[in-house]
Amino acid sequence: MDKPEIAIEVVYALAxxxxxxxxxVPAGTSVRDAALRSGMAAFFPGLDLASAPLGIFGKAVAKPDERILEEGERVEIYRPLIADPKEVRKQRAAKAAKTKADDAEAN
Structure with a gap:
């Protein structure tokens, strides 16, 4: 007897x-397997589905090779970060502190 199947969505976006x-997909399919089965790489040359970060409905999945999908879930393929958000905030805070210090010296 064939394995039951579930309906899912797979999404990816660029700007x-x-x-x-x-x-x-067959019941028991992992998040990573669903991304690979989707064929999304054919629409986005250079997309590496074997290592891309993945999530479900806006929440990152830590172990996409182990997380089994449920009926109706949406797999999201995330782009790699260009810059570390923590580092960007740190740099912005340092710049603001310097500006504030410079303004205090000028007065």
Whole structure:
């Protein structure tokens, strides 16, 4: 007897192009397997689905190779970060502190 199937969505977006694919996968499919089965890489050359960070409905999945999907879930393929958000905030705070110190000296 065939394994039951579930309906899911897989999405990926760039600033100027987005793609949502609806597909049916065997029950027991992992998040990573669903991303690989989606064929999303055909629409986005250079997309590495084997190592891309993945999530479900806006929440990152720590172990996408182990997390099993449920009916109706949306797998999201995330782009790699260009800059570390913590580092950017730290730099912004340092710049603001310097500006404040410079303004205090000028007065």
């Amino acid at each position: 100027d192009k987005q793609k949502l694919l609806r597909l049916t």
